[in-house]
Amino acid sequence: MARHAFLFDLDGVLVDTAVFHFQAWRRLTRELGFDIDEEFNETLKGISRMDSLDRILNHGGVTLTPEEKTAFATRKNDWYLELVNQMTPVDVLPGVEDFLKAAKSRNIKIALGSASKNAPVILEKTGILPYFDAVIDGNHVSRSKPDPEVFLKGAQALGVSNAECVVFEDAYAGIQAAKAADMYAVGIGTTEVLSNADIVVPGFEEITPEQFV
Ligand code: BG6
Ligand code: MG
Numbered sequence: 001m002a003r004h005a006f007l008f009d010l011d012g013v014l015v016d017t018a019v020f021h022f023q024a025w026r027r028l029t030r031e032l033g034f035d036i037d038e039e040f041n042e043t044l045k046g047i048s049r050m051d052s053l054d055r056i057l058n059h060g061g062v063t064l065t066p067e068e069k070t071a072f073a074t075r076k077n078d079w080y081l082e083l084v085n086q087m088t089p090v091d092v093l094p095g096v097e098d099f100l101k102a103a104k105s106r107n108i109k110i111a112l113g114s115a116s117k118n119a120p121v122i123l124e125k126t127g128i129l130p131y132f133d134a135v136i137d138g139n140h141v142s143r144s145k146p147d148p149e150v151f152l153k154g155a156q157a158l159g160v161s162n163a164e165c166v167v168f169e170d171a172y173a174g175i176q177a178a179k180a181a182d183m184y185a186v187g188i189g190t191t192e193v194l195s196n197a198d199i200v201v202p203g204f205e206e207i208t209p210e211q212f213v
Contacts, residue, residue: 003184003213005160006103007151009046010114010137012170013188014096015126017084017116018045024080025056028072034060042193046145046171048115048138049073077118084118089127095204100131103209109133111154113167115145134158146176151183166212172196186212 012018022041029036040059044052053073057064064072103110111134112119119137123129134157136150143149155165167178170188175196178185186207187197194200201207 003164003166004107005109005111005155005158005165006209006212007111007113007154007165007167007178007183009167009169009171009174010112010116010119010122012045013168014093014128015087015091015122016093017087017122018170020080020083021052023083024076025052027079028076029056029060032057032060032062032072034062036060042172046115046169046173046177048144049077049117051144081118081121084122084125087122087125092126092128093203095206097128099204099207099209100128104131106209106213108209108213109158109160111158112136113150113154114138115141115150145171145173146180148177148181151177151181155181155183169197170194184212 008014011021025044026036036056036059044055047055050073053069100110110132112132114137117138119135123135134154136153136157140153141149151165151167152162155162162182165183166186167183168186168188169175169178172193175185175187175194179196185197187194187200188203189200191200
């Protein structure tokens, strides 16, 4: 089956916001009296804000009321947005824009498939919004990756079958979601972390759309 559509995760794939999420969560955990490391942070990638908070609290052995949880999640997001609001087009990861351009010129359909509720502001600030035929983000889904909902909705919005889609992901949970949706999964990162991907590449400078259609 020919592949006509590309679905991109956002954080850690198109922009380096995965680092901002880690910084903001770390600031929060330190206030709560514990710390998180990069290895634990890997398990938060692709996971929604509230599910991430639950995992973090569980990791630190902290129990909060639902009201406290909402307040802490808001604080984390305020800190995260301070970083996001400083973003400009130079923050798009190397090779991403050329890859999107090349895909467009081959008439490949392009959608975002992200768990983030902040996706619209990030796409706007970095100037890459015009490349997208559809944007499915945390405002449109109710189930976190590894559930395939975000990618199934992406395929639907583009009007293509699941088997026609290629997913680009930096999270283990995101690759699980892509495979659960019967899509070809390209891991952006290392094979140690993304052992479940169909192929793993370090970034977009090393690949062209032709390799995946
Ligand atoms: C995902 C990130 O893209 O979005 C997660 O990998 C993050 O780390 C999730 O928790 C939700 O993001 P936001 O911006 O809605 O808090
Ligand atoms: Mg990601």
